[in-house]
Amino acid sequence: MNFYHLIVNLKPIYLPILLLTAQISLIKPASAQNSVQATPVDNSSPRICPANLPSEIQKITTRPLLAKARWGIAVETLSGGKTLYSQERDKYFIPASNVKLLTSAAALTRLGSDFRIRTSIYATDSPKQSLLLVGRGDPSFSNPQLRELVRQLQAKNYTQIEELKVSDRYFQGTTTHPTWEWEDVQYYYGTIVNSLILNQNAVGLTIYPQKVGNPLNYVWSDPLAVWGRPVANESLTSEANSAANLQLIGIPGKSLLKIQGQLPVGSQPESQSLAVIDPAKYFTDSFQVALLSVGIKVKAVKFLSTTEAPNPETEVAFVESPPLTDLLMEVNQNSNNLYSEVLLRTLGAIKQPKQDYDVSVVGLSTIKDTLKQIGVDPQSYIIVDGSGLSRHNLVSPDSLIQTLKAMDKSPYASVYRQSLPASGMNGTLKNRFGNAVNLIQAKTGTMTGVVALSGYITPTDYEPLVFSIIVNQSDQKAIATRQSIDEVVILLTRLRRC
Missing domain, CATH: 3.50.80.20 (D-Ala-D-Ala carboxypeptidase C, peptidase S13)
Known part of the structure; x- marks a missing residue:
């Protein structure tokens, strides 16, 4: 036909x-980053002095729950650059979607906010x-x-x-x-x-359950998207009180999709x-x-x-397309990997490389050059993609602090900052920091064993801050690690001059 x-x-x-x-x-599977909501943290406790901040942070980072985890933290005042807390800030960590801070900073600087x-x-x-x-x-x-x-x-x-x-x-x-x-x-x-x-x-x-003993039924949202793709339906409809156990398995190098497991x-x-x-x-x-x-x-x-x-x-x-201003909202607020990878390749394509040259490689070089021009140490990070999906990305908290501070001085400062999720308001922070609404604008990042949060904080009784927190090698579920990070961030919102 x-x-x-x-x-x-x-x-x-x-x-x-x-x-x-x-x-x-x-709809993401449970393992996908940024899909888990954190429990709101109470920030009604008394204000703290900067001198007491290190001991308060260490009470959180040294808990037995995260004893096997590795923390990288950097906290500075935004304008003066005064360091308020530092822990392995110059060391490499797997950053997950915090890579998007670097990609979006380079894209905005190189392409301009109205790029389409x-x-x-x-x-x-x-x-x-x-x-x-x-x-x-x-x-x-x-x-x-x-x-x-x-x-x-x-x-x-x-x-x-x-x-x-x-x-x-x-x-x-x-x-x-x-x-x-x-x-x-x-x-x-x-x-x-x-x-x-x-x-x-x-x-x-x-995927829908049918009668007990029958295979599960499945429906695609758009038949043209999967026309000709074979599906091996090895699933089963189980008894009403049985456990759900559904798996979608792809075969490397083949288009075959296997549906295995059961639904009650x-x-x-x-x-x-x-x-x-x-x-x-x-x-x-x-x-x-x-x-x-x-x-x-x-x-x-x-x-x-x-x-x-x-x-x-x-x-x-x-x-x-909408202007880059809007595309960056999707990149950072919703942590969209496809959008980020497109920006990486666009940075390579606009340089008009030779025929059959990998534009992602050219894009990575463009990011490195662009960030260096705005003051980011090229030795402070190693990235291999534009989204943070690869575990081969290595980023120091220092590199993120440098990027955030450089963009705050950029002509595109407001565009960059508004692209970030705002606490209690939108994006991946919509359901976090409910008692600190819009005091925090920061990029999230999550993958197995990795949780990160980096951005800006405007405490009510202290000057604006820039921070980066990356946790690696955690054996806890992401929500537990995220809760500890949130407690550290709430401490920063409670700073006062004293």
């Missing part, structure tokens, strides 16, 4: 879903009535933007496209970092980073958001469906193997 017949057959059932559904809800990512369609002469689709990695591109491209082509009276050329080569090089863990790359937060992104390269999977009969369905394994095809197939819905047929599709530089004057349709 060819694609044209496929989408005609799908149209009665799936077309309203494909064209009208907004961006899918992304453009997805374009160009007219081509060979053959006539052919189009060239060029993606440049817009991570916010979703179904409404797809329909907008179609609307513009319809307005130009297109009824048939002889050949649709597809360029997914703006981001050359690796699409998934080789040091990301296999479990992570199966889920949306470790999805492929390419040039044609649709719905964050993720697809929802909902009558229990609530389980939902996950998985990575799309061929996002360029998903984008292109969805585009063809959208074109067909308004009567525009594509006769042939050709994926380009090399980068083609189009003539800007032949652009017939385009969509731009």
Whole structure:
């Protein structure tokens, strides 16, 4: 069955879903970072003097609960640079998503707050009535933007496209970092980073119990995202009082997905958001469906193997992303890995490297150069990706302090700071520090054995502070480590001049 017949057959059932559904809800597995809420910490205790701060912090960091953990802490006044507390601040730690502080600082400094990512369609002469689709990695591109491209082509009276050329080569090089863990790359937060992104390269999977003894039922949120992907359903609906035990298992190097385990009969369905394994095809197939819905047929599709530089004057349709100001809100407040990795590759792509050069490598070099220019010691960190998903990233609290202070002096200081989660208000701090609302703007970071928090604090009775706290090698659940970090931060909000 060819694609044209496929989408005609799908149209009665799936077309309203494909064209009208907004961006899918992304649900992390329990192991994903920043998904666990911390217990609110009471900050109603008396104010403390800076001289007493070290002993108060050490009461928290030396508790038996975290005796095996390694703490890196740096606390300074924002303007004067006076150190109030320091513990292994110049040592390397795995930072998790605190890497995003470095990526977003470099992107904002190099690209500017109004930078936008453009997805374009160009007219081509060979053959006539052919189009060239060029993606440049817009991570916010979703179904409404797809329909907008179609609307513009319809307005130009297109009824048939002889050949649709597809360029997914703006981001050359690796699409998934080789040091990301296999479990992570199966889920949306470790999805492929390419040039044609649709719905964050993720697809929802909902699994339902059936009658006892029967396999579980499963439904994809968008059939085109998984067209042709084999699923081995080895699951079972179990007795009502049995334990739920559901596993999604990907096979390295293959597209096969195994569903194993069980859900009790009558229990609530389980939902996950998985990575799309061929996002360029998903984008292109969805585009063809959208074109067909308004009567525009594509006769042939050709994926380009090399980068083609189009003539800007032949652009017939385009969509731009929101400005970088808005993209950074998604990077830092919601800790979006895809957005962060796109910014890394954009920093590499704008330097127009040679053909077939890895833009992520160029992007890492650009981050290093840019941060050095604003005063961040290049020896104080080693990063291998833009999001912090790799455990090969090594960052010192010092490097984060230097970055935060440099950005506070930047022309983009307010944009950078507002991109961070605010305590008790938004992002990954919405449900933390409920008694210290908006006193803390900081980036979270969590992976197994790692919890981090770095940012700014505005105490009510003391001058503004900058801080970085990273805990590694913890054998406790993230919520327990996070609770201890929160207690340290609440101490900082209680500082007073004395």
